[in-house]
Each structure stands twice: as C-alpha cells, then as structure tokens.
Amino acid sequence: MIYVGKSNPKDKVRRCHEIINREQLSHIFPLKDYYDYVWFFWVRLTSMWTSKLQHGMTVESDKIMQELLTMLTYDSSEQGWAVFSRGLYDMTKGKGDILLTVLDNSKQWEDKVDYPDKFVPVMNEAISGVHPEHHCNRLILPGQTGHIPERVVCSECGRTMDKYVMYRCCTD
Template identity: 50%
Template sequence: VSIELLRRKSVLLLISDLQIPEKELIILEQIYNESRVQPTRIESQYEVIWIPIVDRSSTFDDTMRKQFESLQAMMPWYSVGHPSMIQPAVMRYIKELTDRKFICLYGGEDMNWIRKFTTTAKAVAKTANIELEMLYVGKSNPRERVRRNMTNIELENLSHTLSDISLIWFFWVRLESMWHSRAQHGVTVRNDLIMQEILTMLGFDGSDQGWAVISRGADEMARAKAETFLKSLEEYTAWEAAAAEKGFIPALNDHFRSLRTEHHCNRLTLPGISVAEIGSIKDTVVCVDCGKPMEALLMFRCCTD
C-alpha cells in the first residue's frame, strides 16, 4: 500500500486471528462499502488495514494459508500481505494494548448526568487501576443540545467526542442500517447476539435517559441506563472486592443485576419504517430485558431544544 493512499485519512487497524466470525465480517463489510458510496463525506475519510495475528509457535501450513487467503479475498479493504510480516515485538505490543484498555461509549442529552457520570467513572477507574477511554455519541437525531454538550465536554475535558456532529448521526445510522439488514434476513433477538446488542443500543437511544456501555475486547461488556450505571459506580466500594477477584466488568454486571427490578419500560424508535412494514417485522422486535414481543405504536413527535 502506498503511503500516499493513506495520507490525511484516519487508518483503522482490524486486528484479529484467522477465526473472524462470518457474521462480524459481513457487518464490517457492509459498513465499509456504504462509506465508499460518498467518499468525499467526512465520515468516509478513513481506510482499514487488516492485521492478521497468527501464533508463531504453530506451523503455517497449507490449511492456514488457504484460510488466510480466503479471508483476505472477502475483505474489500487493505491487508498485510502475509502474517509472517508481523514482527514478534509488534504482536506483543498489540496483545498488550488490546487487553489492557477499557472502552466506554455513552450517550444522552442531560449535561448534569454527563458531568456526574464521567467524573465518577474516572475516579472509579483510578481506584480500580484500570485504563479507561470514554467517547460521547449523543443521540441519533443530534440537535443543538447535543452540539452544546460536545462543546462542554471538550472544554471541561470530560471525555472524548467525535470531531463533527455529523459523525454522531453517522454512528446511529450505521446501527439502524445493521438492524434493517439483519431483520430483512429474518434474524431476531432470540437467535442472534449481535441483533440483541443492536436493539439494546437503539433502545437506549429511544429513552429519555442517558446510558453507557463499557467493554474490554470482544468478550467483556457491561451496559445500563443512566441512573443504574451511575449508582453502580457510586457504590463501587460494595463490589470492589468482587472486581479484584473476578474482574471489573463481570463484577459490574453482577451489581447491575442486584439493582434490577421486575418493572421496566423500554422504547425503541426505528426511523424509516412504514406502517405497511410494521406487520412484517413486529415478530423480530422483542424486549431485550424480558424477551417478550414489543407493542407497536405510531408516534408523532415535536421536540425543540
């Protein structure tokens, strides 16, 4: 790859072994291909490079070679020419980097909650001795309040924000697009973990509360609405010992469950769905908390900042 092709663009490194789940690869491919439709837009100014990590203690035999070449052929983006090109020192650095940091996405419009949440999260991270990075992703229909929040977050150094408000819109559009695509193929929350997480995020966005998701790698994740997440962080001393024993995120999830009540009210807004389409998709839309089908309602809304 010529360096000129990557100049002035953000470069995303897709780091994985040769066991990338096909479902995840399809989603990444969809997002990438959609960004190429209008390459001059700010949210399209990036390139992806696949960094394949293979255990050097195992022999890179013909089976692994075919697996690598098959994955490489499926990817519309750039990739390292061969896994052997990744030096051991680079592999060690990547493994250390990807296992160490906790990433938190959060959203909503309540600036008071944002201040409390980010300040408390930083304090807990320091006490727990974990590296935490936070990113504000607002709401799917970002208006002036979200823009003001982004400015305040940057001025007060509360967390990271996206560089332009259009990128917030783009983030949510991509989630909605992923939902539409999977729903059209008959995928439901009951049989697909990715669909469940997409609906959870869209449900968070449809509520009037803030929310947050924290993860480390692909296997550890905790998510909750504003008050539950903030209360859990404020009560860190109650689960600090558990965090030291089983890990920060498993202990946080346990505390979320201890605060959960039977009552819940989840809303899910799906823009672009016509009245005629509701009948065909309603069976795929179930509550992420209890698994029951959600009641379909037609809503008219007028909101001003």
C-alpha cells in the same frame, strides 16, 4: 471514550460536547467531525438491524439482534445510558438510572476489582443484579427502513412490546 448522545443530535449534545471540551474531561473529536461520527454510529446500527431483518433474523434467535435492539432502545429513551468495554470481548452496558445505582454502591463490589481487567466483568455482574421495580422501554425505528417488524420483544424482560405509530417533534 466517546459521547454519542442520540441518533439525531441537537442542542443538548452540542452543550455536552462544549462542557467536555471546556472542562477537559476527555479528548474529543472537533465538533464539525463529531456529528459525522455520531451519525455514522447510529446509521450503522440501524443498517445492521435492517439487514438482519431482511435475512429473517429475530431478536429471539440472534444475539446480535438482541444487542442491536438494546442499543436502539437506548436511543429511543429519554434516559442516559453507557457502554463500558475493555479489549475486544469484555463489554457491559446499562441505562443511566441502573448505572448510577451500581456506581453509587461501588463499595459493595470494588474489592472484587483487584486488577484493571476485572472492572468490566465485575461491573457487568453488579448491573445484572439490579432489577428495577418497573421499566418501560420504547423503540423508535426510522420509517424509511422499509421494514417494520410485526413483533418486537423487550430487551429487558422479553415480553412482546406494543406497537404504535408515532409522529414526533422534539426540540431536545
């Protein structure tokens, strides 16, 4: 498990890293290496997005574009999120509020996890059953990518997202 935080890690990420280390919640990268790994993670996702766009792919027609859009939307959000995987093929993900709901209600689905390989698929099923009354996703694409698509659909509901220009100063 790795805490990747945001594409532009700030003080909050450092504090989370210190808590994980101090309370020995997990084995973690040294802080000096950590920022490089996080930077590479987000740059790789952005590069993949840009490359797919340059090759004419769209979110509607390409599964990888759909997954990239979801991850980049998570980065643009002020909420938490998580990805769970086991092996090469089992993966599930979700926004923090949905994941907390699913985990709080684990009594409803934990009996389906009769061996470790079932955890991710069962959790994925539970996540897909949670539909918040209202959601609002935003996607912040770096301006230096050279290509901002005219049309982007929401990774949750499939509707076309409104397009804005945003200037942001965030102290986290």
